[in-house]
Amino acid sequence: MSSYYGLPVLKEPVWKVPDVPAYLYLGGMAGASSTMALLADLTGRRHLARAGRVAAAVGATASVGALVHDLGRPARFLHMLRVFKPTSPLSVGSWILAPFSGLAGAAAASELTGLLPVPGKAAGVLAGFLAPAMTTYTAVLLADTAVPGWHEAYRELPFVFAGSAVASAGAVGLVAAPAQARPARRMAVAGSALELAASRRMEARLGLAAEAYRTGRAGAVLRVARATTAVGAGLALAAGRSRAAGVAAGACLTLGAVATRYGVFEAGRETARDPRYVVEPQRERVGAPGSEVRGEVHRSSSDGDLQ
Incomplete structure (x- = not known):
């Protein structure tokens, strides 16, 4: 099919690469690392x-930096904080990211310097409570758009991002604290399993939009993501106290998490570029038995309003 003048029906998101994929990965890793630290x-x-707190602070700060760079001016991020709109995922996400970044930074600074241990510990606890929202709000942010590849995945995308974030935090623990990495190893395996299962279910349910997740650049990147995530989980299970195996598992899991975010991002952009992903599902819904739109058309036709 084609659209008028061959133009897309939707305007493709203007978000930049690598800014936004990095923002998606870093925020998730930071949130899950904060939970791990708590x-x-x-x-x-x-x-x-300590490893979790430092990773949370670095990830959150870098995530804000990537977002500000994509926006073009720091003032634009500050303007998002002028109001709080519960019905807007972007507004709610800004109010999650800003306090989480400050709390995570304060907790890490206290941990590294030994100064103000009580306020630092309190900041770490508060950051840990905000962490689940930090790991998943970006998935809600994508799914709330009109882009078919993201919007149609609204049920599973938060689970994909949550699993990827937990695996990313597990990778941090495996590399930075091998002597105490048993909980991190469990996080890596559980997060990988959740990400892979949710991704499989998402693609099975998406219908036509799933094609964008299986073909082209996005499909190739997501195949790499699944392979490296599975390998990383296997290495994490077998790592034990081996430093080399832990580092290899962490590298694979990190690569898998980054590739997952970029693959999802690129698949969504592809469904915005091609009008087929917008128009064909709408035609199917209009033509489906019991469709309200179809019923309105038939009633109008019977009344002689349509020729």
Whole structure:
């Protein structure tokens, strides 16, 4: 099929590469690392807690930097904080990202310097409570757009991003705290399993839009993501206390998480470029038995309003 003058029906997102894929990955990794740090602190694993706090602070700060660079001017990010609109995922996401970044940075600074331990610990606890929202709000942000490849995946995309984020945090623990990496290993395996299962279910349910996830550049990147995630989970299971195996598992899991975010991003852009992904599903819905739009057409025709 073709559209008028061969132009896309939707305007393709103007978000830049690598800014936005990096923003998606870094924010998720930071959120899950903060949760890992909180749980490690509660169970007395000091090295793992420190690794998680530093990773959360670095990831959140870099995520803000990538977002600001994509926006073009820092003032544009600050303008997002002038109002709080619960019905807007972008507004809610800004109010998640800003306080989380500050709290994670304060917790990491206290951890590294030893200054103000009580406020630092409190900041780490608050960041840990915000962390689940931090790991998934970007999926909601994408799914709330009109882009078919993202909007149609609204049920599974938060689980894909959550699993990828948990695996990313597990990778941090495997590399940075090998002596206390048992919880990180479990996170890596559980996150990988969730990501792979949710991705499979998402593609099975998407219909026509699933084609963008299986073909072209996005399809190739997502195949790499699935392979490296599976390999990383397997290495994490077999790593034990082996430093080399832990580093290899962490590298594979990190590559898989980055590739997942970029693949999802690129698949969505492809469904915005090609009008077929917009028009054909709409035609199917209009022509389906019981469709309200189809019923309106038939009633109008019977009344003689349509010729």
